[in-house]
Amino acid sequence: MSSLKKLLAVGGILVLLLGVMAGCGEEAPTDEEGEAEGGTIGLAISTLNNPFFVTLEEGAKEAAEDLGYDLVVLDSQDDSSQELSNVEDLVQQEVSVILINPVDSDAVESAVSMANDADIPVITLDRSAEGGEVLSHVASDNVAGGEMAGEFIVDELGGEGKVVELEGVPGASAARDRGEGFHNAVEGTDIDVIASQTANFDRQEGLSVMENILEAEEEIDAVFAHNDEMALGALQAIESSGRDIMVVGFDATDDAREAVSEGSMAATVAQQPALIGSLGVESAADYLEDEEIEEYIPVDLELVTE
Numbered sequence: 001m002s003s004l005k006k007l008l009a010v011g012g013i014l015v016l017l018l019g020v021m022a023g024c025g026e027e028a029p030t031d032e033e034g035e036a037e038g039g040t041i042g043l044a045i046s047t048l049n050n051p052f053f054v055t056l057e058e059g060a061k062e063a064a065e066d067l068g069y070d071l072v073v074l075d076s077q078d079d080s081s082q083e084l085s086n087v088e089d090l091v092q093q094e095v096s097v098i099l100i101n102p103v104d105s106d107a108v109e110s111a112v113s114m115a116n117d118a119d120i121p122v123i124t125l126d127r128s129a130e131g132g133e134v135l136s137h138v139a140s141d142n143v144a145g146g147e148m149a150g151e152f153i154v155d156e157l158g159g160e161g162k163v164v165e166l167e168g169v170p171g172a173s174a175a176r177d178r179g180e181g182f183h184n185a186v187e188g189t190d191i192d193v194i195a196s197q198t199a200n201f202d203r204q205e206g207l208s209v210m211e212n213i214l215e216a217e218e219e220i221d222a223v224f225a226h227n228d229e230m231a232l233g234a235l236q237a238i239e240s241s242g243r244d245i246m247v248v249g250f251d252a253t254d255d256a257r258e259a260v261s262e263g264s265m266a267a268t269v270a271q272q273p274a275l276i277g278s279l280g281v282e283s284a285a286d287y288l289e290d291e292e293i294e295e296y297i298p299v300d301l302e303l304v305t306e
Helices: 003-022 051-067 080-092 109-117 142-156 173-186 203-216 228-241 254-262 273-288
Strands: 040-045 070-075 097-100 122-125 136-140 160-167 190-198 222-225 246-251 267-270 296-299 302-304
Touching (some): 040 051, 040 080, 040 273, 051 228, 051 273, 070 080, 080 097, 097 109, 097 273, 109 122, 136 273, 142 222, 142 246, 160 203, 160 228, 173 190, 190 203, 222 228, 254 302, 273 296
Parallel strands (some): 040 070, 040 097, 097 122, 122 136, 160 190, 160 222, 246 267
């Protein structure tokens, strides 16, 4: 073989090898127009001003990339009217499936119905919808989590004491369910729930509400907050007051885990927000590939105490 032919043969092999290597990247497969082959999934998320939902979004994005789907994420900013506008936007974009993490389980009915009218299936994440047709719901068992927190408080207080409950957004299924589980656990004991007030899942509101309760109540043994943001706000108020009050949260965010590890917070109920997000996308993909999916997809919980 001539030197020229040898060079051409070697060059061809190198081009082939480079082509194979280029095909081994981790990017989602795309069509000729650069769009993901699987299509587009929409995610209307209640707020991205909360670490829990940021992690949920990250899990959804990772799953979408792995499965070859585009994911359009819209932040509802804890506003049901913005949520409705976001879903309208996703409907206009003709996404294949809409994932909704509702701001309010009752108010989201209008958004779900809008998607239903457009024949776009809906999957709810973390919080359920009280109306409209939903294909599947992916969430932790919030009642069981509330019971877990309540039982911990009962055990730590020896079955008696005065407890404050900081509630989440009124109307949100997570708030209702966590509160239900907590009250299930303390019912029949000598635990006295001396205050139940909403702080809307917000740290600053948790601080403000707890400051007011501390001024009004001379004796408080424990606080159960429906999420870690409120728990951390309450903890700040308690530390400023110089009083010794046990605080239990819910979600096991990084800040809460650190507070538990340091001993300033007693416990938090661990959800798996990234898994909730990824399971939502995987369920949407299964539906689009004509696979059967469950109406309720549970995600395990655990109590973090150290």
